[in-house]
Amino acid sequence: MPLSDNTRGALMMMASMAAFTLNDTLMKGLAGEVPLFQLLVLRGSLTTIFTGFLAWRMGAMHLRIPARDxxxxxxxxxxxIGAAYFFLTALFNMPLANVTAILQSLPLVVTLCAALFFGEQLGWRRMTAILVGLVGVMLIVRPGTEGFNLYSIYALISVAFVVLRDLATRRLSGSTHSMMVTFATTLSVTVFFGAASVTVDWVPLDARSAWMTVGAAAMVMLGYVFSVLVMRIGEISFVAPFRYTGLIWALVLGWYVFGDWPKPLTLIGASIVASSGVLMLLRERQLARRARKKAV
Incomplete structure (x- = not known):
């Protein structure tokens, strides 16, 4: 029996989350061995070549971009650029699951900011889900406690930068190809950290570090590919909740690779964030269906 488009889309979303979490695991495994800026340049160079090739094959490699875009x-x-620096710095100094759980608040914060800055409608149900989800974030970082430190703040700052990235993406016109945007972004990260890397001493890579760096780049590439495919298969409103499977991967890999297991309050907070996000996405799906019925 063939799989439906929604099922295939959900599987690709889960594969994308697995790939991105494996990238985070490999990058964290290199913490303390290879300088962060060097890692970002090496990984970025490989991903830029790959995304540039994809953009070229898809006919997106051109500069016919509207001025507003x-x-x-x-x-x-x-x-x-900001998200890469602050997220990876936090990741190098915090348990994988904790940082991933904080990042799972992204859909909630993006929806809230879209309502605040772009005037997008936000009903009481989604607003409640957002506020409850933010309470979950506070349970994860627990300001004022012994576990709260500079890197907890870095994780929150990384969310702010990702929100900026995603809000800018939402305002792009349909005439600008997504792969060209992805290529330009990966190139900018590589160039920026290439310039920043002159301030640190590069270290030679042994076989293990080299393979882990290549592996991290490969996982980012797979994550990009699956992310693009997700947008073309199935209903986004159905597929989007499966992004929270990344948290499961982070829990398993954080425990298996680094021996980290979150404290009970962190697990409760992560569960609240994930549940709030899923409920909000399901509500958006319901509203989209109503809008389609009215249009008919």
């Missing part, structure tokens, strides 16, 4: 792409670049 160019500014939005520049904002997206800033968001990606």
């Amino acid at each position: 160019r500014g939005l792409i520049a904002l997206r670049m800033v968001g990606e």
Whole structure:
């Protein structure tokens, strides 16, 4: 029996989350061995070549971009650069599951900011889900406790930069190809951290570090591919909740690879964030169906 488009889309979303979490695991495994800026340049060079090839094959490698979109792409670049630095710095110094759980609040924060800055409608049900989800984030970082430190703040700052990136992406016109945007973003990250890397001493890579770096780049590439395919298969409103499977991967890999297991409050907070996100996405799906029925 053939799989439906929604089922295939859900499987690809789960594969994308698995790939991105494996990338995070490999990058964290290199913490303390290879400078962060060097890692970002090496990984970025490989991903830039790959995304550039994909953009070329898809006919997206051109500069026929509307003037308004160019500014939005520049904002997206800033968001990606900031997110890369603050997220990976937090990741190198915090348990994988904790950082991943904080990042799972992203759909909630993006929806809230879209309502605040773009005037998008936000009903009481979704607003409640967002507020409850933010309470979950506070349970994860627990400000004022012994476990709260600078890197907890870095994780929250990384969310802010990703929100900037995603809000800029939402405002892009349909005439700008997504793969060209992805290529421009990966190139900007590579160039920026290439310039920043002159401030640190590069270290030679042994076989293990080299393979882990290549593996991290490969996982990012797979994550990008599956992310693009997800947008073309199935209903996004159905597929989107499966992004929270990344948290399961982070729990398993954090325990298996690094021996980290979150404290009970962190697990409760992560569950609240994930549940709130799923409920909000399901509500958005319900509203989209109603809108389609009215249009008919």
